[in-house]
Amino acid sequence: MPEHFHLLISEPQHGNSSVVVQVLKQRFARTVLEKIRRRQQCEQKSLWETKEEDIRIWQRRFYDFNVWTERKRIEKLRYMHRNPVKRGLVLEPQQWLWSSFRFYSYGEPGTVA
Numbered sequence: 001m002p003e004h005f006h007l008l009i010s011e012p013q014h015g016n017s018s019v020v021v022q023v024l025k026q027r028f029a030r031t032v033l034e035k036i037r038r039r040q041q042c043e044q045k046s047l048w049e050t051k052e053e054d055i056r057i058w059q060r061r062f063y064d065f066n067v068w069t070e071r072k073r074i075e076k077l078r079y080m081h082r083n084p085v086k087r088g089l090v091l092e093p094q095q096w097l098w099s100s101f102r103f104y105s106y107g108e109p110g111t112v113a
Helices: 017-042 070-086 101-106
Strands: none
Touching: 070 101
8 A cells, every 4th residue: 555554464472563563664764764865965955845853654553453363364364455456556456566465366476475
């Protein structure tokens, strides 16, 4: 999705899933901010300059949902795979590059598994 992502993970043996999400979001935000910095250095200055600390990449908190049954896991996975179609980004789930649909449906390795 352009402004969010879905992640279905197992509980880690040590630590907690919040740390996984935190690290993922931090690394992505650093990459995006670095690209913004490089672009701003090359461009003409703007009258309405945005301070780097004012740029928000992510919302403060993520939404999590504990999945206790296989039925609920499949329900959540189907929701994740259909989300780009529902949003009108693709016509079929297998067209979304950042999806595990092709892995689960056809056993094909892809960008996400």
